[in-house]
Amino acid sequence: GENVEQHPSTLSVQEGDSAVIKCTYSDSASNYFPWYKQELGKGPQLIIDIRSNMDKRQGQRVTVLLNKTVKHLSLQIAATQPGDSAVYFCAESGYSTLTFGKGTMLLVSP
Amino acid sequence: NAGVTQTPKFQVLKTGQSMTLQCAQDMNHNSMYWYRQDPGMGLRLIYYSASEGTTDKGEVPNGYNVSRLNKREFSLRLESAAPSQTSVYFCASSELAGGGYNEQFFGPGTRLTVL
Numbered sequence: 522g523e524n525v526e527q528h529p530s531t532l533s534v535q536e537g538d539s540a541v542i543k544c545t546y547s548d549s550a551s552n553y554f555p556w557y558k559q560e561l562g563k564g565p566q567l568i569i570d571i572r573s574n575m576d577k578r579q580g581q582r583v584t585v586l587l588n589k590t591v592k593h594l595s596l597q598i599a600a601t602q603p604g605d606s607a608v609y610f611c612a613e614s615g616y617s618t619l620t621f622g623k624g625t626m627l628l629v630s631p
Numbered sequence: 632n633a634g635v636t637q638t639p640k641f642q643v644l645k646t647g648q649s650m651t652l653q654c655a656q657d658m659n660h661n662s663m664y665w666y667r668q669d670p671g672m673g674l675r676l677i678y679y680s681a682s683e684g685t686t687d688k689g690e691v692p693n694g695y696n697v698s699r700l701n702k703r704e705f706s707l708r709l710e711s712a713a714p715s716q717t718s719v720y721f722c723a724s725s726e727l728a729g730g731g732y733n734e735q736f737f738g739p740g741t742r743l744t745v746l
Contacts (some may be wrong), residue, residue: 527673530671540718555734555735557737561740562740563740564721564723564737564738564739564740565674565721565737566737567734567735570734603738610673610674617679617681617687618664618674618676618679618689619735620676620690621672621673621674621675622673623671623672624671624673
């Protein structure tokens with residue numbers, strides 16, 4: 522079945538620094554890769570996604586990169602703020618459902 | 632719009648008891664999903680309903696049953712709860728059938744403890 526590995530499991534940065542989270546996936550048929558942010562006590566919320574016909578997508582302070590050749594994707598959060606502290610999940614989908622990574626807890630210190 | 636709502640927010644059960652977790656969405660979405668979240672395990676799919684009238688097993692369906700009551704509502708039932716089912720349960724919905732290319736919207740979760 523599909524497998525998504527995510528690292529690091531925890532990440533601590535200083536406010537203003539960049540944070541990078543990486544994932545690898547196993548299914549070459551995967552064609553959709555969303556990233557979710559989960560704040561404490563809440564459900565996950567989509568922050569950015571990328572389709573397999575793209576290599577890079579940018580949002581507000583977030584950039585996602587996709588390398589289909591080696592099945593890697595990454596999320597970069599620029600100029601981090603304390604409000605970015607949360608758990609972040611990558612996910613992949615090829616057919617009908619999403620498979621999630623195990624999550625990265627990001628802590629941004631003032 | 633309320634989005635995806637779940638009831639109850641918290642529940643404590645004894646081993647062997649049964650209960651139903653309720654989920655409703657007001658976005659006119661076709662697809663609905665139930666996940667469980669355990670520490671260090673991410674989100675794992677229990678069951679999903681690609682469209683009204685259909686349900687399918689996900690990664691961890693054992694010990695659970697689901698009912699797609701109508702387009703808005705999707706319930707998850709534990710017939711005989713076990714301590715291994717202690718978890719946080721999330722319901723989600725998406726516009727299109729299937730998981731690809733379309734955002735899943737999550738509810739606030741139900742925290743279930745089985746003693």
